[in-house]
Amino acid sequence: MRTIGEVSAAFRLKPHVLRYWEQQFPMLQPLKRSGGRRLYRADDIAMVETIDRLVNQEGYTLKGAAKAISAGNVDNTAPAASAIPRGTTMAIPETAAEVAPAVRPGGPGPEVTQQLRAIRDRLAAALN
Template sequence: MSDPGAAAVPLFDDGKAEGAMRTIGEVSAAFGIKPHVLRYWEQQFPMLKPLKRSGGRRLYRTEDVQIVEAIDRLVNREGYTLKGARKAISAQGVQVNPSITGAAPAIADTAGGVSQDKVGSTSAPEVTQQLRAIRNKLAAALD
């Protein structure tokens, strides 16, 4: 549905290496997300755990940046709730997406619908068929 090229890709044009740790300010600026929102996401997403230095200074590793990118994409562009985004990220794991920071892992795209793996006890084609039937019933009810 969404064009992968249209997604906002953070550009860390600060002279640091691709895998360098980033401060909360750098991550905030790259994604256009306020630092207090990033701190809140740390509470809501247990997989997001930046390193904390003395004085509480946060340093985001490459993995943390990809998780922030995935949360931002799911919540702000695809309309997921925080709970739904947390489930999607937990269920999918981390996969490679070179568009983020070179060869860094990122969360798999969910815009295409149900993954090809089993969802509960129903396969993706069965879920798609069920959803189409529901859509048709709803369209018929509106006529």
Template sequence: MSETSPGGARFNDGKAPDAMRTIGEVSAAFDIKPHVLRYWEQQFPMLQPLKRSGGRRLYRAADIALVEQIDRLVNREGYTLKGACKAIKEGVGQSVAATSAASAPVAAPGQSGDAVSAEALQQLRGIRDRLAAALDS
């Protein structure tokens, strides 16, 4: 699962998983332009790669994990930058894929996948309705 190991599987450069990476390496690994990564540094105060002489950025494993999380929230889950920043600060955006996989309903013996899907859909609709009611009040 390459998306959850920021240092290793995503980078095939022969470096150790916890090695520092340049902005070009991170940009290529996530298919994100370098100027977008620099903009994210302004929008996400917790994203602070090391800066060497001449402003050269070096991303640590923790920075890469954060870039991966921001990328997932913004580019895959549809969060705004402000919403993604808030979700990360509150810990909501951390490992959503792992959390949802762990909490996915499992079919009981004799129960079909369709019944589980219908039940999950019903639960999601209930959550949506509660959220809508909370926003209206």
């Protein structure tokens, strides 16, 4: 079990964001102790991780993320945050060759993916 402070630090979110997500996502229900103190179980942490990925990485709206989760259209194969040691950072690919193709059913076609990669590469070159 983790406190709201530990979970917010692990995901680099403010505690008020987690409390707001509890209102928007009925499936996120941490235990509440006396005084309203929240304790997040492993399932709750996995749900926070999924919501964070959908909203902050994949660009879903909160409503869209809630619909995707309740419809079961979400891939929950990422490791749970509790399994990742604190201080661990993830490598971010710098070139299109390092990125695995991200084609989902109903997602953008290969030509759109190629165009987006070309744009990303031009932006990366402009920053260097």
